Amino acid sequence: MNLRVGIVGFGCMGGTHYNCWRALPGVKVTAVCDIDERAFAALRPKGNIGTMAGVVEIEGVRLFRSLDSMLEADVVDAVSIATPSDTHAALACTALRAGVHVLCEKPMSLDVASCNEMIKAASAARRVLMVAHCIRFWPEYVVACDLVRGGRYGTVVAATFRRMGAKPTWAKDSWFADEKRSGGMLIDLHIHDTDFIRYLFGMPRAVCVHGASNHVFARYDYGDGPLVTAEASWAMTSCYGFEMSFCITLERAVLVYDNRRSPTLTVYPADGAPFSPPRAKGDGYSSEIAHFAALVKGKRVTPVVPSEEARDTVRICLVEKEALKRREKMPLGVATAKKRSAAKPRTEDRRNRLPQKAT
Numbered sequence: 001m002n003l004r005v006g007i008v009g010f011g012c013m014g015g016t017h018y019n020c021w022r023a024l025p026g027v028k029v030t031a032v033c034d035i036d037e038r039a040f041a042a043l044r045p046k047g048n049i050g051t052m053a054g055v056v057e058i059e060g061v062r063l064f065r066s067l068d069s070m071l072e073a074d075v076v077d078a079v080s081i082a083t084p085s086d087t088h089a090a091l092a093c094t095a096l097r098a099g100v101h102v103l104c105e106k107p108m109s110l111d112v113a114s115c116n117e118m119i120k121a122a123s124a125a126r127r128v129l130m131v132a133h134c135i136r137f138w139p140e141y142v143v144a145c146d147l148v149r150g151g152r153y154g155t156v157v158a159a160t161f162r163r164m165g166a167k168p169t170w171a172k173d174s175w176f177a178d179e180k181r182s183g184g185m186l187i188d189l190h191i192h193d194t195d196f197i198r199y200l201f202g203m204p205r206a207v208c209v210h211g212a213s214n215h216v217f218a219r220y221d222y223g224d225g226p227l228v229t230a231e232a233s234w235a236m237t238s239c240y241g242f243e244m245s246f247c248i249t250l251e252r253a254v255l256v257y258d259n260r261r262s263p264t265l266t267v268y269p270a271d272g273a274p275f276s277p278p279r280a281k282g283d284g285y286s287s288e289i290a291h292f293a294a295l296v297k298g299k300r301v302t303p304v305v306p307s308e309e310a311r312d313t314v315r316i317c318l319v320e321k322e323a324l325k326r327r328e329k330m331p332l333g334v335a336t337a338k339k340r341s342a343a344k345p346r347t348e349d350r351r352n353r354l355p356q357k358a359t
């Protein structure tokens, strides 16, 4: 039987999810919900990455003006939540409590307490909750992860990530500009790199952030481990376009990615000529949605985005915001890290752990 899917919030990302779901076999998009009916007429989603732009066909799909009415109609088994970030927690908890699986856009929520509520609601309802951290699925980032974790080129010495664009202007009510609704640039945009850093290197001990609210330089303290930094901006001019990039320096190779270069990803090994490694076709959105569908269908796959990690990412970003405000290095629960190391490490932590001595 087809998995029945609904989209909650039909703006830029709702349209992207819609197109990805429609391309997936064994799925029927049965419903779309938006509080603003103009959304149903806006058939051309735009986004900062832009890979999924195109006409959205909405025939054969029931349209609703609220999540409650969509749930009452009993037409969905799972939903993609792609509404302004301050609404994620309440909508996700409502859907989960109604027995519906939830794929929720990033950020999971704007505070840790409501992330915990979401985790509790998913566990009580025994439903899948996944935060759409698309960068964990983005082909070049997946290759970089594999190369780092595979150990072929030694340990990571340093890694730097960049995410640069102009302030988002596509939202009808300009909610991105309202920090109470979006969390601001750090939680809306920079979170992609924070999450990937947390995924690849584990929880940092502390963070140090310089800059202004619209342009930051962040450094993640991994003790004697790798030197990890990230730069993010909403202060670029619109003709600059959108850049996401990284440079990961290992002991015996350098991995360089830039979405605006061709080829996008190049490995510069210590021995031999530079090369562009093979990577999966498509983008992170389609892969994350296929992964979520596999989890919902009960396939034996290891979750790529455990909700506790998505919550940790929100926590790191909040501490980064505080570090920026106070102009101080802020710790991230060293006590927890100590407690953890005394216990048997979880498999994923063993996999993530990098040697303490960087050369």
Ligand SMILES: NC(=O)c1ccc[n+]([C@@H]2O[C@H](COP(=O)([O-])OP(=O)(O)OC[C@H]3O[C@@H](n4cnc5c(N)ncnc54)[C@H](O)[C@@H]3O)[C@@H](O)[C@H]2O)c1
Binding pocket: 008, 009, 010, 011, 012, 013, 014, 033, 034, 035, 036, 039, 047, 048, 049, 065, 066, 067, 082, 083, 084, 085, 087, 105, 106, 107, 132, 134, 170, 171, 172, 188
């Ligand atoms: N993963 C990514 O690359 C990426 C990119 C852009 C945005 N996002 C995230 O996706 C989410 C949505 O962003 P967007 O750019 O699509 O915003 P958007 O403004 O384009 O679309 C949001 C839509 O949600 C609707 N909406 C608001 N409240 C609602 C509610 N209670 N119920 C139903 N619909 C409601 C609005 O009317 C609007 O149509 C945000 O959390 C944002 O941070 C992720």
